[in-house]
Amino acid sequence: MHTRRRYHHGDLRAALLTRAEETLREKGPAALSLRELARDLGVSHAAPSRHFKDKQALLDALALVGFGRLAEAMAAAQRGTGESFAERLRAGARAYVDFATADAELLDLMYSIKHTPEASEELSAAAQRWTEEMMSLIVDAQRRGEVREGSPERVGIEVFSTLHGYATLAASDSLPPDVCTQDLDELVAYILRGCAPEKSA
Amino acid sequence: MHTRRRYHHGDLRAALLTRAEETLREKGPAALSLRELARDLGVSHAAPSRHFKDKQALLDALALVGFGRLAEAMAAAQRGTGESFAERLRAGARAYVDFATADAELLDLMYSIKHTPEASEELSAAAQRWTEEMMSLIVDAQRRGEVREGSPERVGIEVFSTLHGYATLAASDSLPPDVCTQDLDELVAYILRGCAPEKSA
DNA sequence: CAACAAAGTAGGCGACGCCCACATCCTGGC
DNA sequence: GCCAGGATGTGGGCGTCGCCTACTTTGTTG
Numbered sequence: 001m002h003t004r005r006r007y008h009h010g011d012l013r014a015a016l017l018t019r020a021e022e023t024l025r026e027k028g029p030a031a032l033s034l035r036e037l038a039r040d041l042g043v044s045h046a047a048p049s050r051h052f053k054d055k056q057a058l059l060d061a062l063a064l065v066g067f068g069r070l071a072e073a074m075a076a077a078q079r080g081t082g083e084s085f086a087e088r089l090r091a092g093a094r095a096y097v098d099f100a101t102a103d104a105e106l107l108d109l110m111y112s113i114k115h116t117p118e119a120s121e122e123l124s125a126a127a128q129r130w131t132e133e134m135m136s137l138i139v140d141a142q143r144r145g146e147v148r149e150g151s152p153e154r155v156g157i158e159v160f161s162t163l164h165g166y167a168t169l170a171a172s173d174s175l176p177p178d179v180c181t182q183d184l185d186e187l188v189a190y191i192l193r194g195c196a197p198e199k200s201a
Numbered sequence: 202m203h204t205r206r207r208y209h210h211g212d213l214r215a216a217l218l219t220r221a222e223e224t225l226r227e228k229g230p231a232a233l234s235l236r237e238l239a240r241d242l243g244v245s246h247a248a249p250s251r252h253f254k255d256k257q258a259l260l261d262a263l264a265l266v267g268f269g270r271l272a273e274a275m276a277a278a279q280r281g282t283g284e285s286f287a288e289r290l291r292a293g294a295r296a297y298v299d300f301a302t303a304d305a306e307l308l309d310l311m312y313s314i315k316h317t318p319e320a321s322e323e324l325s326a327a328a329q330r331w332t333e334e335m336m337s338l339i340v341d342a343q344r345r346g347e348v349r350e351g352s353p354e355r356v357g358i359e360v361f362s363t364l365h366g367y368a369t370l371a372a373s374d375s376l377p378p379d380v381c382t383q384d385l386d387e388l389v390a391y392i393l394r395g396c397a398p399e400k401s402a
Numbered sequence: 403c404a405a406c407a408a409a410g411t412a413g414g415c416g417a418c419g420c421c422c423a424c425a426t427c428c429t430g431g432c
Numbered sequence: 433g434c435c436a437g438g439a440t441g442t443g444g445g446c447g448t449c450g451c452c453t454a455c456t457t458t459g460t461t462g
Contacts, residue, residue, distance in 0.1 A: 012409080035449065044411045046451090051409090055450065108313075115374040153377060154384060157367070158391045162359070165366025169358070173316040174328075176354060183355060190359045194395035210441080236418060245442045247421085252440090256419065 013051040015041050020062055024105045034058070060120055063113045066106045067126035070099050074133065085141035090188045092137070093163055097184060100167035107171065134160055148197045155195050162191050214252040216242050221263055225306045235259070261321055264314045267307045268327035271300050275334065286342035291389045293338070294364055298385060301368035308372065335361055349398045356396050363392050 019040055023032055034055055035045045052058040077095035081087045100107050113119055114127050138156045141147040147155060166187055169175050210216065220241055224233055235256055236246045253259040278296035282288045301308050314320055315328050339357045342348040348356060367388055370376050 033449065034451095045449095046412080046453095047410050049451075111369075111373055111375065112309075154387060157370070157376060157384075158363070158388055161366035161370060161388070162363040162395075163366065164370060165362035165364065166358070168312075168369060169362060169365060172312055174312065175358060183358075186355060187359055187362070190395040193397070194363075194391040196394070213440080234418065235420095246419095247443075248441050250420075 012041065012043065012047060016048055016051060016058065017061060017065060020058060021065065021106065024062070024109070025103060029105055029109065032059075059109060060113060060123055062106070063110045064120075064123055064126055066103065066110045067123070067130060069103075070096075070107075070110075071126070071130055071133070073099050085137075085144065085146040086188070086192055088137060088141075089159070089191065090185070093184060093188050093191075096163055097167045097170060100171040104171035107167070131156075145197060147195045159191055159195060162187070162194070210242070210244060210248070213242065213244060213248060217249055217252060217259065218262060218266060221259060222266065222307065225263070225310070226304060230306050230310065233260075260310060261314060261324055263307070264311045265321075265324055265327055267304065267311045268324070268331060270304075271297075271308075271311075272327070272331055272334070274300050286338075286345065286347040287389070287393055289338060289342075290360070290392065291386070294385060294389050294392075297364050298368045298371060301372040305372035308368070332357075332361075346398060348396045360392055360396060363388070363395070 016037055019037055020032060023037070032055075034048045034052075038045045038048055048058070052061065073095045074092055077091040078088060081091040110127075113123065134156050135152055138147060138152045138159070142149060142152060142155075217238055220238055221233060224238070233256075235249045235253075239246045239249055249259070253262065274296045275293055278292040279289060282292040311328075314324065335357050336353055339348060339353045339360070343350060343353060343356075
């Protein structure tokens, strides 16, 4: 049970990530300090540097965790729904918005990091994988004739922009408070209209 | 010409804001430091505190400037275009995306601040005014029969989510590089489809 | 079991935000 | 005219931070 103070922590790296995510959620990104993290875990202020070369490295790792969690949530949502684009989109939208509101700061982190050039390739790979899933959803729907033709990339961007914008606004309390769960269905309907196939005249 | 060192700067507050905005644009939000700002302006490190009680106050003021600039850009865009919803939306979208890509960090700041409870009422007023303009655009379009009926708030949120999401993604280099100016027209078309009036059967 | 790498410790450096006491400038009421 | 007081700027100090280096303890492996 080695719960008492040992010289070696056991898995400091994982502990740091877990605690950092808690702090991020509870007290915001500004309150994230390596030294305080170390204090919380009862370890010297320089110990974290053995696992993350600097603060940015920890943030990157945190973002990676975020992408993992998000991908998992999205995949789970897809597993539990039907085949039609409408159903899959609805499930995905719900999952994305839920994630954004539950982990707003983490999502922020994920997007603020992704575009820096030196982000680890793991990280860009995670982002990559994530967008590819998005694309396959679109391509599939196009094949089924449920989405208008044209560059899947473009359609994907349109759909994802709407989703991401909504999720971001919801997460930052920028939406009127009465706007709520039910409105997500309306949003999905709006998206569906936006990318519905052109009616043959 | 009083360009030589005077004890009083003249308008340190304005100078701080200007310089802070430059730094924000050029070196990102992490590089914003009151002390460095003071050094840049040839003033002691405590001088800024006479004009902004703390760093957050300066960021708030910066966000306020941002809302002002954005509102002005949007208004200008509206003045220079036609009456139809499609034209007005297109002009607004261009202005918003332009602002977001030119001043990505500032936009970020504006949105990260808005939802903190103690944000100055000036600031929430600016945000308020901003969303009201958005709403009037929608209501107008509904009156003209160019947008489907229903709560203007809801439609506004849908439209704005798309715009904001796109602008945010564009500003953080999260969009494939070939996606460019012309695609904005496609995005506008997508939005128009999303909120087009229901066709009478 | 000795050598070595991994993991943690202790202390120091410069920069930061914030606070204080003090200096200088400016202005309005006498 | 002048001078009292507010506004503005100075300088120093405090605690915290991220990062660095030198050292110690632990675990592994030949």
